Amino acid sequence: MAKYEMKYMFDFASGACIWSVNTTAREKYGYPVKADALPISNELVHILQDLIARYDAALNWADPASGLLWSDEEKKLWYDEVKAAYKTLCSELSPDYSLSFQVDQTSTTAVYTGGA
Numbered sequence: 001m002a003k004y005e006m007k008y009m010f011d012f013a014s015g016a017c018i019w020s021v022n023t024t025a026r027e028k029y030g031y032p033v034k035a036d037a038l039p040i041s042n043e044l045v046h047i048l049q050d051l052i053a054r055y056d057a058a059l060n061w062a063d064p065a066s067g068l069l070w071s072d073e074e075k076k077l078w079y080d081e082v083k084a085a086y087k088t089l090c091s092e093l094s095p096d097y098s099l100s101f102q103v104d105q106t107s108t109t110a111v112y113t114g115g116a
Contacts, residue, residue, distance in 0.1 A: 001098075002095065002096060002097055002098030003024055003096040003097070004020075004022070004024055004025040004028065004029070004096055004097045004098070005020075005021040005022040005024075005025055005098045006018055006019060006020055006021055006025055006029075006033060006097065006098065006099050006100075007019045007021055007099070007100045007101075007102050008086050008089065008099055008100065008101050008102065009101075009102035010051070010052065010055045010082070012055070012056055012059050012064075013056060014032055014052075015032065015052060016032035016033060016034070016035075016052070017035070017048055017051065017052050017055075018032070018033040018035060018038070018048075018089075018099075019031060019032055019033060020033055021098075021100075035048045035049065038093070039092070039093070039094070040089060040092045040093065041092060044085070044088055044089060044092060047081075047085050047088070048085060048089075051078070051081060051082055051085060054078060055078070057069075058070050058074075058078070083101075086099075086101050
């Protein structure tokens, strides 16, 4: 069993895409996890920060219920990049980490445990 259980999901204006699930992870990293606190490459940290910024920019803040400002093509491109970053994140983390992939706050589409 992994020591640090986390989930990978995006939440508007949170500044994070990684969240602690178990007590051990929360004690070490807090609830929203700062990507630069994890044992991952600086390049991946920058990719995650870019994905977070783009996600926040996609919301119509004047009317959040109206949905994202992105076209279907832009949504697909962003989602593909999110999946690629998730795979890289999983490969860079050791088996001490369990990271579940969540496309939104209620739906888990895939679960990956451990490093590469």
